[in-house]
Amino acid sequence: MSALLDVRDLKKHFPIRAGFLGGTTGYVYAVDGISFEIAKGETLSLVGESGCGKSTVGKAVLRLFDITAGQVVLDGQRIDQMSQATLRPLRRRVQVVFQDPFSSLNPRMRVRDILAEPIRNFRLAKDGADLDRKxxxxxxxxxxxxxxxxxxxxxxxxxxxxxxxxxxxxxAEPDLIVCDEAVSALDVSVKAQIVNLLQDLQSELGLALLFISHDLAIVEHMTHRVAVMYLGKIVEVAPRRSLFAAPKHPYTEALLSAVPQPMPGAQRERIILTGDVPSPINPPKGCRFHTRCRYVFDRCRVEEPPLAAVEAGHTAACHLHDLPPDQNPLSGAKGASLLAV
Structure with missing residues (x-):
């Protein structure tokens, strides 16, 4: 499948200023060089702890702010450098569903006006009767x-x-919808209904979804591929079944161990990460996860691992995969018992 969205080495660094008129004293490295693709009709889930940069990626794709570096390519057209006037017709193709369904709706507009606004803005209705039908x-x-x-x-x-x-x-009749924690504010039973609705709409309309979430239990049931973020970096990308059966990064392994087990009485090792997430203002040298990793060794502290293929369609940024298989605790199907798939 051809890529509908192609994000290449995306960076977004927010400046830190001293006082109202002060100069820049540093940067928050919210997103620091990530790449991924989303094919037409595909769901890619972007997961990780709060503050890892997931929502910043979504806003960058939506062009809600200018990026620091990198490229955002929509269906072959680079949109990160487009002027607002040139970008306007393309905004129809990428839409968003926000986390809080109340604050994202104008309380002074009836539902009819809320839904009619994008149709009128992009001139998608021929006349009043066509608008009512839509x-x-x-x-x-x-x-x-x-x-x-x-x-x-x-x-x-x-x-x-x-x-x-x-x-x-x-x-707006989009090709891609960014779902930014779209179900996290809802009750459990309602979450399931919204997830089922999104899946049905994707099947009916051929939509692509960028599903941003920290809820791996929800992600497991609605995604095609998963990209795991940690401190502004993508550390693992894999098809859903491959990632949940056998994670290839220690951070993913720890995240999966925290997901409630669907089978009562099932045995599973719970991995407790020690320490706090480092500051995105001053991220650690080498692997950004090494300060909390239980497999850390000397190379991790000085050399940043690239995101490289470890299996067909499965990439991870971890030096463990350069070790012989008998010395790599993440080799083979060691993670298969973490979750039922």
Whole structure:
């Protein structure tokens, strides 16, 4: 499959300023050189602890701010250097569903106006009758009653508001939707409904999804591939089954060990990471995870590992894979007992 979105060596460094008029005293290295692709109709999940840079990546893809370095290529067109006027027609193709379904909806607009706004902005309706037809279809797609279109956002539950947010994203007829923690603010039962809805919409419309989340239990059920981030870097990328069965990075291994086991009584080693996440203002030299890694050795402290292939379609940034297999604790299918797949 050809890549719909191609992100190449993306960096976003936020300057730290001394006082209101002071100069730059340093930088927050929020995203520090990551690359990934998303194919048409594919879901790529971006996972990691809070503060690792996941949401910054989503905002960079959406061009909500200028990036420090790298490239963002949408369907063969580089968009990171486009002017706002040139970019405007392409904004229709990449939409977003935010984390908080209440604050992301204008409380002074009825649902009809919220959904009609992108249709009018991108001139996707021929006339009033065509607009009404499209609005009705949007309500049907997100499984809300058509007569609810005249209500205000505060008249809906959290799950219903998130359906409205999804409908608003669909109104622009996009190719890619960035889901930035789109289910993390919802109850467990509602999460499942929204995840099922996103999967159905993807199947019906051929959408690509960048699913940003810290909830690996949700990710396991709705993604094609997973990219794991730590402190501004991608440390592992793999197909879902490969990553959950046999992680190839110590950080991924620790994340998976914390996921609740679906089978009661199943035995699994719980890996407790020691220490705090280092500051993105002054990240460690060498491997950024070495300060918390239980397999750390001297090379990890001085040399940053590249993201390299360890198996077909499975890449990881870890020096362990340069060791002989009998000395590599992550070789083979050691991780297969971590989660039921």
């Amino acid at each position: 609005l009705g279809e949007l309500m049907d797609r997100v499984r809300l009653p058509r007569d609810a279109i005249g209500r205000w956002p505060h008249e809906f539950s959290g799950g219903q508001r998130q359906r409205i947010g999804i409908a608003r994203a669909l109104a």
